[in-house]
Amino acid sequence: MNPAVQIFEKSPLPEVPIGDWLNSGVEWVEDHLQPVLDFFVMLVEDILYDNILDGLLWVPPLILAVVFALIAWALRGWKFGLVSLVGMLLIQAMPTADMWLESMRTLVLTLIAVAGALVIAIPLGILSAKNRAVSTVVRPVLDFMQTLPAFVYLLPALFFFGIGTTAGVACSFIFCAPPAVRLTELGIRQVDPEMVEAGHAFGATPRSILGRIQIPLAMPTIMAGINQVIMLALAMVVIAGLVGAQGLGTVVIEGINRLQLPKGFEGGLAVVILAIYLDRVTAGLGDRSAAARVSNLAV
Numbered sequence: 001m002n003p004a005v006q007i008f009e010k011s012p013l014p015e016v017p018i019g020d021w022l023n024s025g026v027e028w029v030e031d032h033l034q035p036v037l038d039f040f041v042m043l044v045e046d047i048l049y050d051n052i053l054d055g056l057l058w059v060p061p062l063i064l065a066v067v068f069a070l071i072a073w074a075l076r077g078w079k080f081g082l083v084s085l086v087g088m089l090l091i092q093a094m095p096t097a098d099m100w101l102e103s104m105r106t107l108v109l110t111l112i113a114v115a116g117a118l119v120i121a122i123p124l125g126i127l128s129a130k131n132r133a134v135s136t137v138v139r140p141v142l143d144f145m146q147t148l149p150a151f152v153y154l155l156p157a158l159f160f161f162g163i164g165t166t167a168g169v170a171c172s173f174i175f176c177a178p179p180a181v182r183l184t185e186l187g188i189r190q191v192d193p194e195m196v197e198a199g200h201a202f203g204a205t206p207r208s209i210l211g212r213i214q215i216p217l218a219m220p221t222i223m224a225g226i227n228q229v230i231m232l233a234l235a236m237v238v239i240a241g242l243v244g245a246q247g248l249g250t251v252v253i254e255g256i257n258r259l260q261l262p263k264g265f266e267g268g269l270a271v272v273i274l275a276i277y278l279d280r281v282t283a284g285l286g287d288r289s290a291a292a293r294v295s296n297l298a299v
Contacts, residue, residue, distance in 0.1 A: 026156060026159050026160070029160065030159075030160070037160055037161065040161075040170075041161060041166045044112060044165060044166045044169050044170075045164070045165050045166055048108075048112050049108055049109070049112060049165055049169075052108045052111070052112070053104060053105060053108045056107070056108065057101070057104060061092050061100050062089075062092070064088075065085060065088035065092065066085065068084055068088055068277065069081045069082070069084045069085035069088065071084075071281060072084035072277065072280065072281060072284075075280075075281055075284030075285060076280050076283075076284045080280055084277055084280075087273040087276070087277065088277075090269075090273065091103050091270050091273055094266045094269075099248075099266060099267070099270050102246070102248050102250065102251050102267070102270070103248060103273075103274060105246045105247035106237055106238070106247035106249070106270075106271070107274060109165065109169055109172065109237045109240075109245060109246075109247055110172070110230065110237050110274075112169050112173075113169050113172035113173045113176060113233040113236070113237065114176065114226075114230050116169070117173050117176050117177040117180060117229055118180055118226065118229065120177065121177045121178075121181045121184065121225075121229070122180055122181075122184050124138065124181050124184075125180060125181040125183070125184025125188070125222075125225075126184060126185075126210070126215075128181065128184075128185040129184070129185040129186075129189050130188070142181055142182060145174065145175070145177070145178050150175060150236060150239055151239065151242075153171035153174055153175050153236070154167070154171055154239070154240065154243050156171075157171040157240075157243060158243050164243075164244045164245070165244075165245055165246060167240065167243045167245065168236075168241075168244070168245025168246075168249075169245070171236060171240055171243070172232075172233045172236040172240060173233075175232055175236045176229045176230075176232035176233040176236060177229065179225045179232065180222075180225040180226060180228075181225075182225065183221050183228070184218070184221075184225055187217075187219070187220070187221030187222050187225075188214050188215075188218050190218065191213065191214045191217045191218055192217070195213055195217065196214065199212075199213050219286070220286050223282060223285060223286030224286065226282055226286075227279060227282040227283060227286070230279070230282055231275060231278075231279060234271065234274060234275050234278065237249060238252060238271055241253045248267045248268075248270050248271050248274075251266075251267030251270075252264050252267040252268055252271070255267060
């Protein structure tokens with residue numbers, strides 16, 4: 001045996017069973033918070049996922065593709081509207097599996113994860129911008145969340161919720177939240193202090209200053225964070241196909257496992273089309289904010 005290996009094996013350092021501690025924490029949650037986990041499963045699968053997906057599938061695919069294209073046209077112009085229409089029709093025309101159905105499943109999973117992340121992340125970002133102590137505590141947590149490998153998020157989600165849709169939403173929800181917290185805090189902090197002082201001078205309350213001055217002026221930065229949240233959620237929803245989350249992730253993984261190049265490539269292409277569409281649409285929403293319009297006029 002290599003002497004260096006022998007020295008390492010005889011290290012005097014005590015063992016730190018982090019994995020065992022984590023396992024104990026998971027067991028405690030399962031024993032004491034099972035009703036909360038069951039409610040989360042019901043909320044995600046029975047109320048949100050099923051109803052939103054049924055609503056999207058109720059509309060004929062061609063009409064829904066036109067609706068998506070009109071949204072893109074309204075936000076980004078007729079050129080991107082035409083590109084969006086071509087992309088949506090291409091997804092419907094792919095012969096492998098029911099690509100449109102899987103795309104709508106992926107879209108619904110992404111929207112649920114993004115909505116859940118924003119409900120928590122944006123208020124936390126505002127609180128971090130207002131309170132230095134909160135920012136100091138939150139920042140290393142966000143660093144940990146953003147550097148942890150994506151596949152690691154699948155483990156606790158799998159233990160808590162089992163194989164299925166909820167596990168995919170849960171790990172996507174946690175994975176995609178940090179950018180919204182960071183960029184919301186950054187946007188609030190970057191607001192010109194003179195604007196805030198002017199609000200105070202006119203007798204505005206802190207709530208009014210936040211809602212009428214700071215958030216509108218920070219909206220381009222906040223929208224950039226929302227854009228990143230959507231991209232990360234979409235990426236994680238695809239990875240979550242490993243734990244049984246339906247959608248394009250399942251298509252891609254089946255293509256890899258069975259060495260079916262056409263199926264895997266078409267699933268990946270559908271993901272790219274959705275990602276480009278969501279990226280440009282959210283960017284268009286950000287460009288329509290008051291602060292962005294003023295900035296564009298100044299330029």
